[in-house]
Amino acid sequence: MLVLHGTKTSDTKPPSAKKTTVYFDEVKMNRLLAALPDAALKLWLPKLELIDLPLGHVLYESSATESNVYFPTTAIISLLYVMENGDSAEIAVVGNEGIVGIALFMGGNSTPSRAVVQSAGRGFRLEAAIMKKEFDRAGPATHLLLRYTQALITQMAQTAVCNRHHSLDQQLCRWLLLSLDRLAGTELVMTQLLIANMLGVRREGVTEGAMKLQKAGLISYSRGRIKVLDRSGLEKRVCECYAVVKREYDRLLPRPIVESQ
Amino acid sequence: MLVLHGTKTSDTKPPSAKKTTVYFDEVKMNRLLAALPDAALKLWLPKLELIDLPLGHVLYESSATESNVYFPTTAIISLLYVMENGDSAEIAVVGNEGIVGIALFMGGNSTPSRAVVQSAGRGFRLEAAIMKKEFDRAGPATHLLLRYTQALITQMAQTAVCNRHHSLDQQLCRWLLLSLDRLAGTELVMTQLLIANMLGVRREGVTEGAMKLQKAGLISYSRGRIKVLDRSGLEKRVCECYAVVKREYDRLLPRPIVESQ
DNA sequence: GTACTTATGTGCGGAACCGTACATACAACT
DNA sequence: AGTTGTATGTACGGTTCCGCACATAAGTAC
Secondary structure, eight states: OOTEEEETTHHHHHOOEEEEEGGGGHTTTTHHHHOOOOEEEEEGGGGGGEEEEOOEEEEEETTOOOOOEEEEEOEEEEEEEETTTTTTEEEEEEETOOOOOOOOTOSSSOOOSEEEEEOOOEEEEEEEEHHHHTTTTTHHHHHHHHHHHHHHHHHHHHHHHHHHOOOOOHHHHHHOOOOOOOOSSSEEOOHHHHHHHHTOOOOOHHHHHHHHHTTTTTEEEEEEEHHHHHHHHHHHOOOOOHHHHHHHHHSHHHHOOOOOO | OOOOTTTHHHHHOOOOOOOOOOOOHHTTTTTHHHOHHHHHHHHGGGGEEEEEOTTTTTTEETTTSSSEEEESSSOOOEEEOTTTSEEEEEEEEEEETBBBTTTTTOSOOOOOEEEEEEEEEEEEEHHHHHHHHHHTTHHHHHHHHHHHHHHHHHHHHHHHHHHSSOHHHHHHHHHHHHHHTTSSSSSEEEOOOHHHHHHHHHHHHHHHHHHHHHHTSSSSTTTTEEEEEEEHHHHHHHHHHHHHHHHHHHHHHHHOTTTTO
């Protein structure tokens, strides 16, 4: 049985909210918010709360209704299913390209999965009612959110395929690259035990996989800090699943804001 | 390498269309169509083409844009991903509770997966443009389709989890029950090779799993015909994934039309 | 009835991963 | 410096599933 580190902290340490008016630049760091039509953004801006998202913090509990959605900026959120016996598996990962809480506009209000902060950072919290109002307008924001949802669907589907057919080593590469795509730098703060929980495998398996990558000079790590040294090396080892997902995200979503802006 | 039987026939044998006006009862056999508001149904009715869906027929090819959506009535459609090396895995299954072609209203127009007839039967074809027009109205039909999409998402997510953690035997039970839920009777026309392709496992593995179930008196089969003798017996052996998916479908979708109606 | 095709059954060596147990190493605190 | 807790490394037997090879059986075509 696997126990997720940090689950406990979620109850005791609610993320702190900050005033939002000064954070316009940070708003633009989330690609969905950045692509929002001006009219919608103007309505949302005063309601967007920038919050810290510490590692392990649980945003959504399985099958529980939440009244907020989240737009990560620097944090990465993992959607994972926890089984009756405690085993877990990651369904998808959400970073600054997306939104956590699609069930709140899809109409179901909850899902059987849990949303946990996989990589600490920040994000914006927004009342679901406000988001839903804009969504129901059937305008550009609606289409944006639906296209994002389709990209997310592809990620989930490809996770199913990858779980079926590919080796732990390949899945580890996929996981590293998906995380890397959602981070500013090349360093992940992430123990092998946490990675094992996400992938739904033994911790020892991750150790062995990570050692191979380290010996090949692609990564280096020590006690929960993983540095990616050779990204293209990872891309050579990864299964096709990574590229399939990436291609769909690129096809369906607005391009990220470039550095110079 | 696995090759899907029937893939060939899809090119050579387009399904035949029939006049629709006399098929009102059949329209009601699809739960989404049945739950459609009268106003929308009135618009769609003259455009719904009832077609035969023979085993193996390919409705959607991976990443290709199709201009129709499909509402199965007695057929079952399998959404599956075919890998570069020919291996395949089922992502989800769609029966009379759903629609094939969600990408056409989600905004992406295509997905990296293929839609294949897993169990021969009938269904309605509708031009995507007509469906899209109603969807964009942001009315009851929209909510219906979005809730269905969320149910489908749950099925995909649970498939990923099941692929990760559960035994071939359990997955076989899950697959049989999912199919059974979408069929009128208790007999599936389905070879073990086809099941293996759906589950993404060896054919021999399905043979062994099916033999166990037969010896336990839960099913009987011969040359592509599987009769389920003891449904509750299957439910005792299946993993939690089946119940999770079923619960979400029941929660999110309108109740099926009962026999007496 | 015979030949052919398709579906199912069986056996075997090997690979990947699991569960468990334990060893080592680094870091923080006292 | 020593203690403690957490992260990582190693080892080993067991299970599941794979790839392959081949046998049997049930339909189909001639």
